[in-house]
Amino acid sequence: MELGDSTALLTDQYELTMLQAALKSGTADRRAVFEVFARQLPAGRRYGVVAGTGRLLDAIDAFTFDTPALDFLTSRGVVDEPTAEWLEKFRFNGDIWGYAEGDCYFPESPILAVEGTFAEAVLLETVVLSILNHDCAIASAASRMAQAAQGRPLIEMGSRRTHEMAAVAAARAAYIAGFATTSNLEAGRRYSVPTAGTSAHAFTLLHDSERHAFQAQLASLGEGTTLLVDTYDVERAVRTAVEIAGPSLGAVRIDSGDLGLTARRVRDQLDSLGAHGTRVVVTGDLDEYGIAALAAAPVDGYGVGTSLVTGSGAPTASLVYKLVARADGPGKNAPMRPVAKRSTGKPTRGGRKSALRRLDAHGTAYAEVITTAVPEPGPRDRVLQVPLVRGGEVVGRESLDRARERHVRSMRELPPTALQLSKGAPAVPTEFVDGGPRLL
Amino acid sequence: MELGDSTALLTDQYELTMLQAALKSGTADRRAVFEVFARQLPAGRRYGVVAGTGRLLDAIDAFTFDTPALDFLTSRGVVDEPTAEWLEKFRFNGDIWGYAEGDCYFPESPILAVEGTFAEAVLLETVVLSILNHDCAIASAASRMAQAAQGRPLIEMGSRRTHEMAAVAAARAAYIAGFATTSNLEAGRRYSVPTAGTSAHAFTLLHDSERHAFQAQLASLGEGTTLLVDTYDVERAVRTAVEIAGPSLGAVRIDSGDLGLTARRVRDQLDSLGAHGTRVVVTGDLDEYGIAALAAAPVDGYGVGTSLVTGSGAPTASLVYKLVARADGPGKNAPMRPVAKRSTGKPTRGGRKSALRRLDAHGTAYAEVITTAVPEPGPRDRVLQVPLVRGGEVVGRESLDRARERHVRSMRELPPTALQLSKGAPAVPTEFVDGGPRLL
Known part of the structure; x- marks a missing residue:
């Protein structure tokens, strides 16, 4: 409305x-x-x-x-x-x-x-x-997540899991409680909440190879973008990503598997490839407990969806x-x-x-x-x-x-x-x- | 929107x-x-x-x-x-x-x-x-409630517990899944879902006595209305209600306490007062389990709020x-x-x-x-x-x-x-x- x-x-x-x-x-x-x-x-x-x-x-x-x-x-x-x-x-x-x-x-x-x-x-x-x-x-759920994240940025990305207008309000409430950005464009337009987002697995699957998909994304969004690396094989994707984007690639995103373990491996791999500044963003069924459990993992940002828009219980x-x-x-x-x-x-x-x-x-x-x-x-x-x-x-x-x-x-x-x-x-x-x- | x-x-x-x-x-x-x-x-x-x-x-x-x-x-x-x-x-x-x-x-x-x-x-x-x-x-939660109600009518009244536009959609979804009516007026206007509602405790508290409140409601809505009987003392309220409205009072609503026990007592009291046709409606933190637990109670209708609009878990x-x-x-x-x-x-x-x-x-x-x-x-x-x-x-x-x-x-x-x-x-x-x- x-x-x-x-x-x-x-x-x-x-x-x-x-x-x-x-x-x-x-x-x-x-x-x-x-x-x-x-x-x-x-x-x-x-x-x-x-x-x-x-x-x-x-x-x-x-x-x-x-x-x-x-x-x-x-x-x-x-x-x-x-x-x-x-x-x-x-x-x-x-x-x-x-x-x-x-x-x-x-x-x-x-x-x-x-x-x-x-x-x-x-x-x-x-x-x-x-x-x-x-x-x-x-906001009450979001605040706990922000505390658990201990200063690492949180992206609100739960629009798809709640009523389409509730999604706009949720992005606004999450921002008040400490989230850095939202995926929701209407929250950006209506309330000036900073928005974020780059690509999904569908984009990789659309292309003839992961390499083609990464090239297409980099050509459009620049090397500061976030490449999603878990469509097929994470290690191969990270190698391809740095090979194409170079060591100034903005970030990689991991959306499945054991996020802590994978983040550690990806961080090591990025460092070994010289991509020390490339951030590691994790998403996928995170809540405040999942975020807290990753405190010691080399994670640079969290995306939170379902648990945010449903008030985490x-x-x-x-x-x-x-x-x-x-x-x-x-x-x-x-x-x-x-x-x-x-x-x-x-x-x-x-x-x-x-x-x-x-x-x-x-x-x-x-x-x-x-x-x-x-x-x-x-x-x-x-x-x-x-x-x-x-x-x-x-x-x-x-x-x-x-x-x-x-x-x-x-x-x-x-x-x-x-x-x-x-x-x-x-x-x-x-x-x-x-x-x-x-x-x- | x-x-x-x-x-x-x-x-x-x-x-x-x-x-x-x-x-x-x-x-x-x-x-x-x-x-x-x-x-x-x-x-x-x-x-x-x-x-x-x-x-x-x-x-x-x-x-x-x-x-x-x-x-x-x-x-x-x-x-x-x-x-x-x-x-x-x-x-x-x-x-x-x-x-x-x-x-x-x-x-x-x-x-x-x-x-x-x-x-x-x-x-x-x-x-x-x-x-x-x-x-x-x-709708998935509503359907379970409707099955548990075994044909007794369900009123959707959860608007206040969810986003204001989600409330409209929730009333629509509940109707598809078997609810009889909703309290939400916009769902009535937009989707022609039948609407219902009479009064809250505030209405009783507004008046100098429960008797005055009941008289005011009956004067406005007629004897077919539903009187809320648990603001002070249920037994006294039911006596007053039938005394003023007569035995053709539409319904009484119970919103607190042990709903099954209270419904039984109220039913007996109504019958003893000759108000055999007066229905007993219960509300207050009901979900599909609460509804099922009242299957043997003399209940003629259920109002469901929070658990409906939050998908009952x-x-x-x-x-x-x-x-x-x-x-x-x-x-x-x-x-x-x-x-x-x-x-x-x-x-x-x-x-x-x-x-x-x-x-x-x-x-x-x-x-x-x-x-x-x-x-x-x-x-x-x-x-x-x-x-x-x-x-x-x-x-x-x-x-x-x-x-x-x-x-x-x-x-x-x-x-x-x-x-x-x-x-x-x-x-x-x-x-x-x-x-x-x-x-x-």
Whole structure:
């Protein structure tokens, strides 16, 4: 979906039936606060990464009901005429604040809060969750891969393993979390993520010999290109590659077999041929564990596909969007009260929350403090929520590189346990400070 | 992305760099056949379901390079000017055939084949795989859920747990595989999937009491609606619901706790209140196993979210797009030869393949026959591939309901092991009949 296309129907039907019933019962205008948080991180994960905020701001800007959408809703009986008339004029006019994109989060971190009338805030639920659940899941997996790669560049190449538009968002989220490049061209065009890519096995098979294929690629892309050397026999391919391209060949790529062993052999062979500067790139079913296992191998870059776009075992961030406070009557100044579901299984905490990351004297985070009281940040506490939308106006737009830089800083704050790939507790414990019901 | 929007940049960069190199080396015009297949099904799965074909045909129609796309590609140096000029005129003019949407597949089943020049066929790789990998993964999971539900209706409600556009495709794929409805409004508008939805916990919390909330919902949606009864106390909510709505209340929904136990209690309570016709719908972290476990519970419908849109543990179908045959020279009539990658780890079988499902006298499938020879179907063999695109013209478009009906028929052919949820071997074994190199 291009910016500008309406996002209003990327919505669960019940948001609209609730709206209609609330319009009828006179409760639609009550002010309400919804919060987005994850009850838990995916099993064993040490931290999560906020991503999707920039996409979400675009989606909120584009959340308006055009004539085809309204015709669909009324002709199918999803909403009645008065509700359709209300929707026709709809534009979100409330406030949104949240954790800045690229920052880390933990269980119960209130990574987004939406305040407005119930009517306007409930309508955004589905698209808010879709965007954040997907992008946070990808960024959270990507960050672990980037940590495991220890500074070696990562290429995102999972487009073919996920929905064609999810692929674009995944490339964006991976870039925020530390990937260097993506294979996805639309992510390059739309978000200016650097793109990369040279050739596949099909290109070698197309030609009458591997030598012909390498010659064709070098003639087109120059000697700085990456030649894929595992279509037939790796050793022979590397020999041919250096013979044709010379020792300034950019890189060779290995996509199958024992990547560590093959990388070692290829490195030795390249060195023996004088191609000391030719890099060795490995791809093929890598995840954070596979990357970590290659730390000692002479590898200069990793391509990651399936495991990146599927969140490496956690394809959704399990974020929820919960009503935590609402007014007793209509109007901007009606007093608000905390509300919470009390039934078994999935209780929630009522009240609008603020969040601080508490840092020790070394700048290392040791607590995620969440409070319904007015927060009183100490000198080393980092206030986590920033304004994103004020009175319907987007105020939180920023470049992707800012989010990428923020992620680097946020990671530096985390204790060393955050970098462990093994399953364990969140790296920073969540602490609730209950200041009594906050003046809302 | 709306129909009509270009899909051309939903593509990995290397498809374009390969194109450029092939244009330069004179191999771009060689005829080529690419096949889409899965080396294996996801661990333990008994069958896969083809879905996404209809979306793919739309995407191929929209695969053209407009000026912004070409400007991006040349300004970033992805392609050179001659390649950009070639792309400007590009339209796929080849042939595509494949398994019909809704049919089942097994390991190595050639579910799609693309024949054209190398140039035109390689360009489609990424978008073909993105669409089929996503939609087949969702449909394959959905089909198991539908089998487990044994005829009770399933509501797809996972939009919030996946990318906002993937959600639309997921609703479509779930419908093909047997789901009754979706919460996703865009899936209703775009693909005419029936939509459903009434209210969430937030609606109850918005009102001064559960009673007020129920009254508001009934006033707006009528007594046929579904009331959500687990915001506070289920027993009290059910009593209130029937008291207000009367015994012709449509349904109650339970979203937490022990669903089987609660459904039993609620059913008994409804019956004791005379609401024999009021249905009990359960939602909340259900997957095919959870659904199967409720087979004996008095449940009238299931809502499924996260597990559906994430493929219930297999979020991608692991389909690949492999060059299996190509001509030795340019032109329509140049002789073609089978080609295959020979390196360790992921070998492929060369040659264009045909596929038959072999049925016994009872109409039960017992072999998936894949052959590079000219197929000779016996009287009970079902030919699996159908034409989808001929000379660039889409010929395989059909209604979603036809695909949905086909899935029912395809499931009826499978042996009983297909319906086992436990991990095991594919329900129908794949047999290769090597007829020697086929005259291509």
